[in-house]
Amino acid sequence: MTARHDETFEVERYELSSPPTWRFALERRTFLAIFATVGSGLLVAATQARGQESGRTGSQGSAPTDVKAWVHVSEDGRITGYTGKTEIGQNIRTSLAQAIADELHVPLDRVSLVMADTDLVPFDQGTFGSLSTPRMAPVLARAAATAREMLLDRAAAQLGAPRASLTCDAGQITGGGRNVGFGDLVKGRQLTGVVPADAPLMPRSAWKVRGTPAPKVDGRRFVTGEHRYTPDLTRPGMLHGRMLRPPGYTGTLTTVDDSGARGMDGVTVVRDGTFAGVVASSARLARRAASAIKAEWTVPDGLPTATTLYDHLKATASTAAGGRGSTPTQTGDPAKARTAAARTFAATYRIPYIAHVPLEPRAAVAEWEGDRLTVWTGTQRPFGVRSELATAFRIPEDRVRVIVPDTGSAYGGKHTGEQAVEAARLAKAVNRPVKVVYSRPEEFSFGYLRPAGVIEIAAAVDAEGRLTAWEFDNWNSGGAGLATPYDVPNVRTQFHAAESPLRQGSYRGLASTANHHAREMHMDAIARALGVDAVEYRLRHLTNDRMRAVLQAAARGAGWPKPSVDGRGLGIACGTDKGSYIATAAEVSRTDNVLKVERLVVAYECGAIVNPDGLRHQVEGAIIQGLGGALFEAITFANGAITNGNMAKYRVPRFKDVPSIELLLLDRPDLPSVGAGETPIVCVAPAIGSAARTFGAVADALPVRFA
Amino acid sequence: MPTYTLRINGTAHDVQADADDTLLSVLRDDLDLVGARYGCGEGQCGSCTVLVDNRAMRSCVAKVSAVAKAQIVTIEGLATNGVLHPVQQAFLEVEAFQCGYCTSGMVMATVALLRTTPSPTDADIARVLDRNVCRCGTHTRIVRAVHLAAERLRAVTPSAGADGRLGEPALPQVAQEAQR
Known part of the structure; x- marks a missing residue:
């Protein structure tokens, strides 16, 4: 492996993974194949809400071209939704089932979901970008609504009652003094339907299941330990694999003496080009065998370190287009405005790499049957991993099946399938199923990280302190959250792609956290320098009502401008990303040089609230995850190795770090719901940084440290 | 071997x-x-x-x-005849988990905590569970679940036993083996 700037692992890679160029109509035999798997009944194919096929078609209609999900009503009246989304702790297995149950007027326990099995579900780009709630929930709801209407059509005929007189409840349709169950309506049939463009969805006021807390589907299996994550799976005859790795994140294999491993009973050494690994009858033996291999690696000289990183990023900046934000956005003439300004404020902010540290490390179980491959793995992109496998083994995608068990979290860190490819290569060598589970140090060094970045801001104000110019350049973090929400007449923002020495990729909120930190710390610094209250200063430059509402709510909730306990510092920040609005107020204390976050007051608005309990879960989770990057997370590296790649050295938030958190959720039933799993992370660090300034100068960097 | x-x-x-x-x-x-x-x-x-x-x-x-x-x-x-241990039941009711990967460890650490500290304060819970990581950020709910479990366990056996520990459902042991 060498340090790479591989487009596959590009910054904001998720924006580069576009859907297939051509989508061909589903053939009737595709439906038949699905029926063969799921059983007879009614199968409704749902496309994205816009640009749908027209007309409800029944079994004879033409098939749709851009199917996102299926809903199936079985002969026993059970309802199953099929979606390519993955359950990684965000609880969409429950919330998506709520949408289906509501539209079909059945209790939640009548509905189950088949998720992320590439043989059974329609193509999906992946679970990221907070899109499951705004995009997949309406798709499944429309499919369920169409199924309901088709069932009503059939019931009207079967009961001989006028359709308008029918009522539908708990899986029974009643009319003309008789009733019939969903199962009886579809018994012995293979009925197909396509969601029409005008599929009638229930108004929000009619929701009975959505909008209410629901216990987590399969919750019991998690408290009993019964649920099997990928590392817990076994297959008949399964063996255990382990990769030979360089001592750091990079290195070229020069010599290998594998005689020690080859001599062990039950051990197979697998070599293929630069790939080297072992397969053994137990995981313990595989570990022993791998460590018995004597290998030498060369590591290039002069690799960047955690200290030289920021100069390296700026020095390698590419002028080539590099995704969102790489073309400068300009309004007015900021350079000219700067020369005419009363005061200017410039700073450079440094953002380190941080790791996702999902508690379930990368893992995969691979099994070949002839030239057909099945892989179980925890990933956010089952179809992306299928494609990686097909490419790696030069087989068509339809011979590869990827199945994602509900996964022990990801936070944007599981978009790729290296573990799947490795397990499959080892399995192919021994012709038996093989499981690979990354060790925690492997997860740090051979997964990927949130991009590091350099952010330069040059701002200018007039004699009244009003912002007249705002120039914002980000090297490497990415384009999310690049634009300023503040009202400034002359603005230029630009993202500069750079060469990343470490492998990097998506992360919860991604670049938005870095960009929000720099922008909000800068706004805070300007307000302080001008002697203007930080909330008041922001409000003078904010015209967006939703942003003003969260900022004012957080300030009010925190008792701004006074901390709740004398001697503490109070800080605030606000922002917007992915269609939702956040403001965070932080109260901190200082003992010697150590900051402690004592209290967070967070106001958040993400449109109409679907599942209040689930929303609190996601928002609080994002806030606590944000504490890590704000207070202590930073990957250190030198000489081609990560030097804090284990959990003893890389601290993540723990119980003692968690302050009192007060959440103010602003419900906007008049607005569409947007995903809430990411945006609440973005203002944690700048709120803490701002509060820390009460006690002294703070470095222009993350984590927050006194200068 | x-x-x-x-x-x-x-x-x-x-x-x-x-x-x-x-x-x-x-x-x-x-x-x-x-x-x-x-x-x-x-x-x-x-x-x-x-x-x-x-x-x-x-x-x-x-x-x-x-x-x-x-x-x-x-x-x-931990569960006996399909009945969840009060700590498991509390975690389930409070839904003190997101991805669930830390849950087994959190539940076991809580069972041990409540044996020695039947009425833990928030600080007691943070001190003991600080050695368990929840990466999803479910900490405040876990603390709620621990309090709920403690309350239930105290209700089962309102007075402390001779060893100063409160009662809880017996955990399985190998009967024929002499205890230390």
Whole structure:
């Protein structure tokens, strides 16, 4: 492996993974194949809400071209939704089932979901970008609504009652003094339907299941330990694999003496080009065998370190287009405005790499049957991993099946399938199923990280302190959250792609956290320098009502401008990303040089609230995850190795770090719901940084440290 | 390779292992008791927490040879006849988990905590569970679940026993073996 700037692992890679160029109509035999798997009944194919096929078609209609999900009503009246989304702790297995149950007027326990099995579900780009709630929930709801209407059509005929007189409840349709169950309506049939463009969805006021807390589907299996994550799976005859790795994140294999491993009973050494690994009858033996291999690696000289990183990023900046934000956005003439300004404020902010540290490390179980491959793995992109496998083994995608068990979290860190490819290569060598589970140090060094970045801001104000110019350049973090929400007449923002020495990729909120930190710390610094209250200063430059509402709510909730306990510092920040609005107020204390976050007051608005309990879960989770990057997370590296790649050295938030958190959720039933799993992370660090300034100068960097 | 007899969830298991093999690897690889999760392998995240003679132990750093005479309870041994242990029930009701990967360890650490500290304060809970990582950020709910479980356990046995510990559902033990 060498340090790479591989487009596959590009910054904001998720924006580069576009859907297939051509989508061909589903053939009737595709439906038949699905029926063969799921059983007879009614199968409704749902496309994205816009640009749908027209007309409800029944079994004879033409098939749709851009199917996102299926809903199936079985002969026993059970309802199953099929979606390519993955359950990684965000609880969409429950919330998506709520949408289906509501539209079909059945209790939640009548509905189950088949998720992320590439043989059974329609193509999906992946679970990221907070899109499951705004995009997949309406798709499944429309499919369920169409199924309901088709069932009503059939019931009207079967009961001989006028359709308008029918009522539908708990899986029974009643009319003309008789009733019939969903199962009886579809018994012995293979009925197909396509969601029409005008599929009638229930108004929000009619929701009975959505909008209410629901216990987590399969919750019991998690408290009993019964649920099997990928590392817990076994297959008949399964063996255990382990990769030979360089001592750091990079290195070229020069010599290998594998005689020690080859001599062990039950051990197979697998070599293929630069790939080297072992397969053994137990995981313990595989570990022993791998460590018995004597290998030498060369590591290039002069690799960047955690200290030289920021100069390296700026020095390698590419002028080539590099995704969102790489073309400068300009309004007015900021350079000219700067020369005419009363005061200017410039700073450079440094953002380190941080790791996702999902508690379930990368893992995969691979099994070949002839030239057909099945892989179980925890990933956010089952179809992306299928494609990686097909490419790696030069087989068509339809011979590869990827199945994602509900996964022990990801936070944007599981978009790729290296573990799947490795397990499959080892399995192919021994012709038996093989499981690979990354060790925690492997997860740090051979997964990927949130991009590091350099952010330069040059701002200018007039004699009244009003912002007249705002120039914002980000090297490497990415384009999310690049634009300023503040009202400034002359603005230029630009993202500069750079060469990343470490492998990097998506992360919860991604670049938005870095960009929000720099922008909000800068706004805070300007307000302080001008002697203007930080909330008041922001409000003078904010015209967006939703942003003003969260900022004012957080300030009010925190008792701004006074901390709740004398001697503490109070800080605030606000922002917007992915269609939702956040403001965070932080109260901190200082003992010697150590900051402690004592209290967070967070106001958040993400449109109409679907599942209040689930929303609190996601928002609080994002806030606590944000504490890590704000207070202590930073990957250190030198000489081609990560030097804090284990959990003893890389601290993540723990119980003692968690302050009192007060959440103010602003419900906007008049607005569409947007995903809430990411945006609440973005203002944690700048709120803490701002509060820390009460006690002294703070470095222009993350984590927050006194200068 | 030596054979060890491990007393796990009330059953004796003979396993062949090296003295320095970890309890976690034996549980997961030899006995298919996978409720104790691998998270870090260095005793830092607590996902692998089990009870060894009623005390919470990180099974990923516990050597087999060191626990061969002990009574071991894993998450699989906590429920009795399909009835959840009060700590499991509390975690389920409060929904004190998101992805659930830390849950086995959190539940086991809580069972151990409540044996010695039947009425824990928030600070007691933070001190003890600080050795268990929840990466999803479910901490405040876990604290609520611990309080709920404590309340339920106190209700089951309102007065402390002779050893100063409050009652709780008996955990499985290997009956024929003399206790230390």
